[in-house]
Amino acid sequence: MAGSKASSNAGRGAGTMVIAGIVAPVAVFAIPLVIVVSLMTILVALVQSQYGTTCGSDSLSSTSWVAWAKRIADDDSHGYSQSNRNGDPDYDCSSLVYYALKNAGLDVGSYAFNTAGEPAILEKAGFERHDWTKVADLQTGDVVWQSAHTEIYIGDGRFVGAHQDENGGISGGKAGDQTGDEISVTSYAAGYTAYFRYKGTGNIIGSSGTSNGQAVSGGTGSTELVGMSEQDAMAWFDGRQGPDDFCATYAYGQCTWWTCMRAKKLGWTGVGRYWGNGQDWAASGAKAGFRTTKDAPVAGAIISWPAGVQGSDPTYGHVGVVESVDTAKGTITTSEKGAGYKVYSRTMPIVNGGTYVLPDGKITGAGTAGSSDVEQCVASSSGSDGDVDGTHASAEDAKKIARSRMKAYGWDDDDEYECLVRIWTRESGWRWNAENTSSGAYGIPQSLPGSKMASAGQDWRDNASTQIKWGLDYILQRYKTPCGAWAVWQTRNWY
Numbered sequence: 001m002a003g004s005k006a007s008s009n010a011g012r013g014a015g016t017m018v019i020a021g022i023v024a025p026v027a028v029f030a031i032p033l034v035i036v037v038s039l040m041t042i043l044v045a046l047v048q049s050q051y052g053t054t055c056g057s058d059s060l061s062s063t064s065w066v067a068w069a070k071r072i073a074d075d076d077s078h079g080y081s082q083s084n085r086n087g088d089p090d091y092d093c094s095s096l097v098y099y100a101l102k103n104a105g106l107d108v109g110s111y112a113f114n115t116a117g118e119p120a121i122l123e124k125a126g127f128e129r130h131d132w133t134k135v136a137d138l139q140t141g142d143v144v145w146q147s148a149h150t151e152i153y154i155g156d157g158r159f160v161g162a163h164q165d166e167n168g169g170i171s172g173g174k175a176g177d178q179t180g181d182e183i184s185v186t187s188y189a190a191g192y193t194a195y196f197r198y199k200g201t202g203n204i205i206g207s208s209g210t211s212n213g214q215a216v217s218g219g220t221g222s223t224e225l226v227g228m229s230e231q232d233a234m235a236w237f238d239g240r241q242g243p244d245d246f247c248a249t250y251a252y253g254q255c256t257w258w259t260c261m262r263a264k265k266l267g268w269t270g271v272g273r274y275w276g277n278g279q280d281w282a283a284s285g286a287k288a289g290f291r292t293t294k295d296a297p298v299a300g301a302i303i304s305w306p307a308g309v310q311g312s313d314p315t316y317g318h319v320g321v322v323e324s325v326d327t328a329k330g331t332i333t334t335s336e337k338g339a340g341y342k343v344y345s346r347t348m349p350i351v352n353g354g355t356y357v358l359p360d361g362k363i364t365g366a367g368t369a370g371s372s373d374v375e376q377c378v379a380s381s382s383g384s385d386g387d388v389d390g391t392h393a394s395a396e397d398a399k400k401i402a403r404s405r406m407k408a409y410g411w412d413d414d415d416e417y418e419c420l421v422r423i424w425t426r427e428s429g430w431r432w433n434a435e436n437t438s439s440g441a442y443g444i445p446q447s448l449p450g451s452k453m454a455s456a457g458q459d460w461r462d463n464a465s466t467q468i469k470w471g472l473d474y475i476l477q478r479y480k481t482p483c484g485a486w487a488v489w490q491t492r493n494w495y
Contacts, residue, residue, distance in 0.1 A: 065100035065101050065103070065104040065106075065141065065152065066100075066140060066141055066152060066154050066155075066160070066349075066351065067330065067351070068099075068100045068103050068104060069096060069097075069100040069152050069154075069160045069161075070154060070160055070185065070455055071477060072091070072096065072100075072183055073160050073183045073184050073185055073452075074452055074455060074470075074473070074474060074477070075177075075474075075477055075478060076176055076177040076180065076448070077089050077176050077177070077478065078090060078091060078176065078177060078183055079165065079166070079173075079174070079175060079176045079177040079178065079182040079183060080092060080162045080163060080164055080165045080170075080177075080182035080183060081165060081170070081171050081173075081175070082170040082171045083170075083171040084171075084175070085112060086112060087099055089175050089176055090175055090176070091162045091183065092162050092170070093115070093149050093150050093151065093161055093162045093163070094112065094113055094114050094115045094118055094150050095112035095113075095162075096161065096162040096183065097118070097143055097150050097151070097152060097161075098112040098113050099112065100152060101125070101143075106125050106126070106198075107124075107125055108121055108122070108125050109121055115145065115146070115147060115148060115149065115150050116147070118143075118145060118150060119145065119194070119196070122143060122196045123196070126198055126199055127143065127196035127197060127198050127199065128196065128197050128198075128199045129194055129195075129196055130194060130195050130196070130197060131193070131194060132144070132192045132193050132194050132195055135153075135157055135189050136308060137195070138153045138195060139153070139197060139309075139310070139353070140153060140154060140155040140349065140351060140352055140353055141153065141197075141198060141349075142195045142196065142197050143195065143196040144159065144189070144192045144194075144195045144196075145192060145193065145194050145195065145196065146191050146192050146193045146194070147193070149161075149191070149192075153195070154185065154351075155294075155351060155352070155353045156294075156353070157187050157189075158185050158186065158187055159185065159186055159187070159188070159189065160183075160184070160185050161183070161184075161186070162182065162183045163181060163182060163183070163184065163186075164182065165178075165182060166178035166179045166182060180448050180449045180452065181449075184452075185451075185452075185454070185455065229342060229343075230252070230253050230337075230342075233258065233261050233262070233343070234261075236261070236265050237261075237264075237265075241257070241261065242260060242261055242264045243264060246260070246264060246271075246273060247260035247261050247264065247273075249273040249274060251339070253337065253338075253339050254337070254338070254339050255278050255318050255319050255320060255336060255337050255338055256275070256276075256277065256278060256281075256319055257337070258320070258321075258335070258336065258337035258343065259281070259302055259319045259320060259321055259337075260273075262321045262335060263300075263302060263321060263359075266300050266321070266359075267300075267359075268300075268359050269359075269360065270288055270289070270290065270360065271302075272284055272285075272288055275288075277316040277317055278304060278305065278312065278313065278316055278317040278318040278319035279304060279305065279306045279307050279312070279316060279317020279318070279319075280304070280317070281302060281304040281319045281357060282304040282354075282355035282356075282357060285302065285304075285357035286357070290357050290358060290359070290360065291357075291358045291360075292355050292356060292357055292358065293355070293356050293358065293457070294351060294354070294355055294356070294457075295350055295351050296356070297322050297325055297332055297350060297356040297358070298322070298325060298356075298358060298359075299322055299323065299324050299325050300321070300322065300359055301321075301322040301356045301357060301358050301359065302319060302320070302321060302322070302356070302357040302359075303319065303320055303321070303322055303332070303334065303354045303355070303356050303357075304317065304318075304319045304354060304355050304356075304357065305317050305318045305319070305352075305353060305354040305355075306353070306354075309353040309354065310348070310352055310353055310354065318336070320334045320335060320336035320337075321334060321335045321336075322334055322356065323335050323345065325350070330349060330350050331347050331348060331349055331350060332347070332348060332349075332350055332352075333345060333346070333347045334346050334347075334348070390432075390463040390464040390465025390466065390467075390468075391459070391462055391463050391464075392432060392433075392462060392464075393432060393463075393464035393465070395429060395430035395431060396430075397464070398430045398432065398444055398464040398468065399421065399430060401464055401465050401468050402417075402420060402424075402468050402472070403417055405465075405468060405469065405472060406420070406472065406482075409472060409476060411481060411482060415483060416481055416482045416483055417482070419481075419482040419483040419485070419486035420475075420482035420485075420486075422486055422489075423482065423485055423486050423489050423495060424444055424445065424471070426489070426493075427444075427445065427446040427495075428443065428444050428445070428446055430444055430464075431444065432444055432462065432463070432464040432467060433461075433462075434446065435450075436448075442461075443460065443461075443467040443471075444464060444467045444468060444471060445467055445468070445470060445471025445474060447460075447467070447470060447471070447474075452470070453466060453467055453470040455470065456469040456470035456473070457469070475495075478495075479495065
């Protein structure tokens with residue numbers, strides 16, 4: 001969590017602490033960490049997105065204006081136009097931001113704003129204006145702005161926005177996205193003068209009418225776990241720092257120590273004794289063979305934040321445990337710790353800038369701070385996708401993955417599977433590296449451009465499972481079912 005380099009050891013691994021810039025051995029005490037825990041209520045949108053929850057089967061859920069805007073970017077029926085900007089079917093840069101916030105429930109007026117009027121409307125709706133300096137200052141959900149353009153920051157140095165029509169103009173060409181880039185996700189960040197961060201001082205429009213609320217990308221506070229002491233944690237293991245003092249390799253009372261202790265209590269196997277500082281746990285977990293994800297956590301997963309993300313230490317990052325996943329709201333609840341502080345909890349969007357390390361097998365007790373007997377089934381590296389590894393998968397293995405994933409969408413009958421087989425056989429032959437040299441479409445679902453599949457995972461170029469996840473989402477959003485997509489495909493030879 002938040003804290004200066006000199007006063008915080010939040011993300012440090014075992015063995016040292018910094019005193020006035022000097023590395024010294026850790027004694028039985030640690031420097032307190034300044035923790036900023038926001039007691040806020042999370043804003044939830046009623047739009048669909050996919051998150052994996054149990055045993056590799058993905059359930060459909062919703063979250064914030066980010067997910068809505070990404071979904072529009074992935075749907076090529078929507079393109080760019082300033083003359084027809086109300087989503088039927090096209091948007092321009094400011095109307096895309098407007099409708100994303102509107103669909104999330106924010107009171108941003110009755111008509112789509114333009115960039116000139118946008119700052120005043122955003123501030124009235126509860127956003128706080130900040131001067132633009134660099135991308136590293138941003139949080140997921142921030143709205144970036146300059147006088148002639150605006151987009152939404154989605155994390156990992158990426159933005160979603162509406163840019164220009166297929167002819168490089170503002171109002172010509174055909175309806176819909178002809179290039180894949182009229183509305184898309186990019187890393188371009190030059191020229192912005194300000195960004196706006198939601199702080200909840202405005203109104204949120206819900207099903208029950210208008211109510212005051214607060215929402216922030218960094219999540220909400222919870223008192224569920226506040227009050228648990230370090231001694232309580234150690235009592236789990238009769239005074240030891242984990243089984244056989246396994247967690248003693250991490251600085252006592254730090255985020256790394258807590259995460260090790262809690263993970264062991266939940267039944268984790270394979271947690272390393274030397275996984276480093278908080279920001280290192282994602283890479284260490286992946287190196288140890290655990291699956292990682294940015295958008296498909298399960299209860300009991302470990303979450304690792306890079307330095308400076310979500311208020312983590314600017315040098316060492318931060319790490320904690322996912323206590324529960326609310327797929328209906330698109331949020332997680334964590335348990336976390338910093339030196340000198342009791343265990344605390346936050347609720348935040350599933351996509352929050354952190355990386356989840358998924359346990360292998362079953363864990364017990366996730367969802368509470370204590371010793372619940374509830375068993376959580378989590379994705380394993382071998383069994384979540386039809387017992388097939390998606391990396392460079394054969395066509396037959398890719399079909400197994402698809403068949404396994406389709407159950408989560410309610411498409412578990414033979415007819416829907418057969419429709420999917422027909423489409424992707426014709427599109428790509430179920431080859432993960434299939435590439436259309438003319439259009440640039442890529443992968444099993446023939447995403448155009450292929451980079452759109454990055455929304456499902458950064459390994460989209462090589463992993464059939466990632467490609468299939470994106471492809472099934474695309475079919476759901478655009479055609480509802482594989483057979484619906486197949487019916488369209490037969491009329492025009494593409495979908």
